[in-house]
Amino acid sequence: MTFVYEKGTNNFLGVATQIFDNGTWRDATLQELYPSADHSKMGAVVVKDSPKYYLDPNAWRFSTNDQGEVTGIERKPSPPKITLSTNAKDTDGDGLPEVKADGKSKATIDIEIRDTKGELVKKAIDLRINTTSGRLSVRRMTTKTGTASVDLTSTLDTVTVTVSVEADEMETQQLTFELMP
Numbered sequence: 001m002t003f004v005y006e007k008g009t010n011n012f013l014g015v016a017t018q019i020f021d022n023g024t025w026r027d028a029t030l031q032e033l034y035p036s037a038d039h040s041k042m043g044a045v046v047v048k049d050s051p052k053y054y055l056d057p058n059a060w061r062f063s064t065n066d067q068g069e070v071t072g073i074e075r076k077p078s079p080p081k082i083t084l085s086t087n088a089k090d091t092d093g094d095g096l097p098e099v100k101a102d103g104k105s106k107a108t109i110d111i112e113i114r115d116t117k118g119e120l121v122k123k124a125i126d127l128r129i130n131t132t133s134g135r136l137s138v139r140r141m142t143t144k145t146g147t148a149s150v151d152l153t154s155t156l157d158t159v160t161v162t163v164s165v166e167a168d169e170m171e172t173q174q175l176t177f178e179l180m181p
Helices: none
Strands: 002-006 011-016 019-021 024-026 042-046 060-064 070-075 081-086 098-100 106-114 125-131 140-143 147-153 160-166 173-180
Touching: 042 070, 081 160, 081 173, 106 160, 125 147, 140 147, 147 160
Parallel strands: 098 173
Antiparallel strands: 002 011, 002 042, 019 024, 060 070, 081 106, 106 147, 125 140, 125 160, 160 173
């Protein structure tokens, strides 16, 4: 399996499986794959053919040496994960924490950003926070410690409220509350 990239930027240009030529399997050349391209600006790396590259193509990237030259293919590191928790309690056992629907009661939502090893991510991460109802103490914030918190103030309506927290290149997480009389 041949992965083709642009030299200098290491941008992915294409991929080709082996070709069957005169009764044998072989890897295609750059000249065969891109006959009219400037091959001096292209590079290729050959790896063992595997369906894993097809099943999740966005999970892979080019690996490079200390000089920045492409040496192979490697799995991209997993992005950090957002975890949400709250001080509001689930008093009726339905799995949703409750907040009194009086327009004044608050629930604190604690946010943690952890890497694949479970360690807090201690770099600047911009968070965007949204709600389907109620009022948030802040809608955007930056954490540099891997932790943050936001308050949700109830409304007078008895509704279900979902608070979403998102950050670039991370899966959005949600926490749902019931506003109860």
